[in-house]
Amino acid sequence: MDKKGTSQKKKKKAEKHVFKKLIFTILIIALTISVAIGGVVLAMIKTAPSLNINEFLKLDEITVLLDDSGKLMDEYVISQRRINVPISDVPVNLQEAFISIEDFRFATHPGIDIKRLAGSIFNDIKIKITGSGQSLQGASTITQQLVKYRIFLEDSIENRTSIKRKVQEIYLSLQIEKVLTKSQILETYMNTIFLGGNAHGIEAASQQYFNKSVKTLTLKQSAFIASAAQNPSVSYSMATKSFETKTAFDSNRTKAVLTNMYKYNKISKAQFDSAMAEKLTFSFSKKNANKMNYEFFSRPALLQVTNDLMKKYKISQKEASSMLMYDGVNIYTTMNRNMQNTSQSLIDAPMNSSQANIQASCVIMDYHTGEVKTIIGGRNVTVPGSYNRAAYDDKFLRAPGSSIKPLTVYSPAIDTKTATASTVIEDSPIPSPGYNPNNDDYKYKGYLTLRDSLMYSDNVAAVKFENMIGIKTGVSYGEKFGLNLDSVDANSPAAMALGQLNSGTNPLTMADAYGVFGNSGNRTTPRLYTKVVDRTGKVLLDTKPVATHVLSPQSAYIMYDLLKGPVSPLGTGSNAIFSNMPVRGKTGTSSNSKDLWFVGLTPYYSAAVWIGTDKADEIVGLNSNDTAQLWGKLMKEAHTSLPVKDVDMPSGISSLSVSKDSGNIPTDLTIADPRGDRVYSELFIDGTQPTTLDSIHVAAKVTRDSSGNYVLASEYTPIWKIETKVFIKRDHVPNAHLEDSAFVLPTAVDNSSGSFSAPSVVTPNIPSTTPEITPPVTTPKPNGGNNTTNDGGQLNPNTPINNTYPNQNNDTTTPKIN
Incomplete structure (x- = not known):
């Protein structure tokens, strides 16, 4: 009996020992796992991105362009549109709408919501173990969401189930809450979050959906914007459909926001009932979201700013473009809004041609200061990013025809003193093997002075004068006038004497070149902006007139005087005259009448007008004097309030x-x-x-x-x-x-x-x-x-x-x- 009892005691003792060992082993394993997990977590935390609070608070913002009176004219349109607003300008209802639906314990938690986080971790581990491929469960606070947007956006898109990123989000959220106030966090969040379409931030969303500022949103509109944070693409799609069908949008997500606001005592029962009864309708802007207001001016201005940023700060094109896309700079352009609008209307007006595809472009600039006042890159254009037929150096260049003659024939002849305005040549066929063009009327006039050769736009005379000065001299002067001439042009009498350029040119270049004749022989580099200022008011770029000597003042003035011939009753561009204002200029027609030009100047502005087609078809029903007439109409409007004066003759x-x-x-x-x-x-x-x-x-x-x-x-x-x-x-x-x-x-x-x-x-x-x-x-x-x-x-x-x-x-x- 005693032996049996002793045996049972020994057995119980052994079992108890085994149990203790098992418990100890489990504890050791648990501790080991905890240490291992802690080590992994610690390693994740150590590899978290560094936190720069100033950069964290610095939000991307749209770049804006202002006209020559300092008024807003355009925004730099990119895929993301953001307009930052201070929290003091954000209605309380909109703030509470976000908090109620996204993070109702926002005011009290330290950056993470422990209760929501525990449930989320359990579900996330389950998803990882089972490999179900489901998205990780959302338990992110507003602070965590902000961290994701500002630091982990790309990673969150590429790897939505990353535990490492989640750990780092939690760590950085706790750090941010230590240095930023709740108001700072909420303000940054509301200005950052994507809300559908191209709207980033609440102000851009308010303007996109309701065509108004956040300051005037109704309670229900505020609830809708807050609701869009969960699934912005769906919200935008449904809102667009509602707008197009002109029906009210019955949004369950919006109702959920209002319900939570009432549940957490953020609004009264009366406010809740009123908002629920309100019909949710949208007011999308009719303006193409991807099209700038003044594309033909704004895009060349942005390009000029980009190039100047690269030169001044020795940065890459990508870096310069990034500054303009995201840093919210103000670009003060030289565009005159009234002149731009009026010019566009005149360019868009019907033309006396049966061709439906007739296009036109023009540039008006102040050749004294270099400030470009008008760039019209096409007529009746509604598609964003279309051809700019006026101002791009490499995308749409056309032969200038006889409008090149003052640049590469006559002014070089005068300036080098190879000829004078009274020098006479014989307008007669050029013997072989010389280049022998036809005149426009297929007639020969006989003896012609240089002055009359220009007035009549005589082709044979131009070639003979070009032969007199030498084609190399013509090329040299053409380049000084700003023409881009290739090796074909540099060896072609047809190009240098008659403007049949292989490389082509555009109205901006031609308007700039003709300004030399009214500016004492100096060519002032075209300026599309006067200064660029960052969001803090720091001037990043500023411009001043930069003049290059081309002709002597005497040669320039004689050319200015000679150019009154082509606009006289006997000239080819008589329709350019628009008032008592002195007008000087020259027509141009390229081979087979594919391009029609008039380029000229007054004592105030130089301007160039081109008419043609994008496919270089022969123009029917129009000639270069019609282009001169359009030029006259444009310049008449540009000179509405300007007194008559003339260019002074130098000694x-x-x-x-x-x-x-x-x-x-x-x-x-x-x-x-x-x-x-x-x-x-x-x-x-x-x-x-x-x-x-x-x-x-x-x-x-x-x-x-x-x-x-x-x-x-x-x-x-x-x-x-x-x-x-x-x-x-x-x-x-x-x-x-x-x-x-x-x-x-x-x-x-x-x-x-x-x-x-x-x-x-x-x-x-x-x-x-x-x-x-x-x-x-x-x-x-x-x-x-x-x-x-x-x-x-x-x-x-x-x-x-x-x-x-x-x-x-x-x-x-x-x-x-x-």
Whole structure:
């Protein structure tokens, strides 16, 4: 018995020992696991991102652009739109709506909600063990959500079930609660959270859904915005559908927000009932959310700011773009809102063409300061990010046609003193192998001054003047005017003389270039903004006028004067005239009438207008004078309140009367030309005035043959048939008809014979007195012709008329520039 009892005691003792060992083992295992878990958790915490409170509170914000009067004109449209508001401007109802639905113990917890967290951890572990693939259960407080948005957003999207991220969120939330107030946390949260569409933050959401500020939201509207935080994409989709179908949105989630607000005594029963009864409707803006108000101006301005940020701060394009997208800077542009709006309306107006795809663009700029006032990149454009036909250097460039001539032909000729405004060439076919273009009317005018060559936009003359200065000189000046010329252009007479550029150009470049003629020969770099300021008021960038010397002031002014020819009644752009304001400019038409241009200036602005199609079709029903007319309408509006004035002529320029047919000093014979208008007053840079007499005009004894044409009189010509007439000389026989051929000295000689009775002598058709002519600066000298001069540089009335033989003098038609 005793043995049996002793045995049972020993057995119980052994069992008790085993139990103790088991408990101890379990405790050891639990402790080991706890230590291991603690170590893992500690490791997770140690690898958590560092917390910079200043950066944490610095929210992304939209960049805004302001016009030249400092008024808001545009926002930099990106995929995220955020407008930060201080919590003092946020209605209490909206604050409580978020707290009631997202984190009702927000005011009391230290950053995490222990009760919600325990349940969430249990479910999360279950999801991990079972591998069900479900999303982790939400127990995040507002603080934790803010940490996720500000620090772990990308990771939370890529790995939604990351325990490591959850641990780090908890740790950082506890740290944030130690240094920030609840108001700071809530304000940052409400300005950060994504709420559907492209709205980030409550103000952007309020404007997106209800087209109003948060300050004026109703209780139900506040509840809807708070409800969108849980599933913003669904909320946006349902709201959009409700707006499009014009029906009220019955939102269960919104009702849940209101219910919680009433449950937690944030609103009264009356407020709850009123809000539940309110119909929830939306007021989306009709404006395309992805389109800027002034895209054609704002996007080039942003590009210019980006490039300048890169240069000044030596940062990459990505970094500069990021500053503009997220740092909420203010860009003060040079755009004049009234001019931009009016110009767009004029560009959009119907055109006299049957083509439905006609496009147009224009730029107006103050060439004195470089400030660009108007950029219109297209007509009737509604699609965001469309072609900017006015201002991009690499996306839409077109051949400028004859509008290039003042830049690469005529101003280089004047500035290098290779020619003057009175230099004469012969408008006639260019011999092979030279480049021989056609004129627009397929006619040849004969002798033309440089001035008239520009006025008539004569193509042959332009090529001959380009040959005179050399194509390299034309290229050099074109580049100084701001043209981007490639290797094809640099070796092409068609490009440099006639504007058939391979590389092309745009209205911004052309408007900038023509400003040189009114700005004493200086080209001022176009500025699309004056300064860029960050959200703290610090000036990041500012601009000042930057001028580059292109022409001498005298050359620039003479070109300014020459450019009144193309807008005269005889010119190709007469429709550009819009008032008493002085207008200067030049038309341009590219090959096959694919591009129509007018580029010009007034004493205030330079402007360029282009008309064409995106596919470079031939333009039907319009010509470059129609472009000039549109230019005139645009500039008339731009000058509405501006007094009439003119560009001042600099010193170093003199005027002198010259012959239209030789460019030299006129004589009695010049004035006696039967056309009657061969003497005019021309401007010259001092020292370049002609010093030789006009020897193109000659007087000859002639008679009419049986066909009625003049022939030179001979010894056989009856004296009563002889007339003395004034002609112009030509030392060769052109291979095409020239319009002044009827006035050229004949070469045929009268060979008639017979006996005749002598009539009375015919008085020669030469003025009996010497007309008054502006004297040259220096005493002129004979240039080797048959005419002699007296001390005043005028034709000696006693000079004999010599046509004993029919041959002519061989004087050149280009004056010598001294």
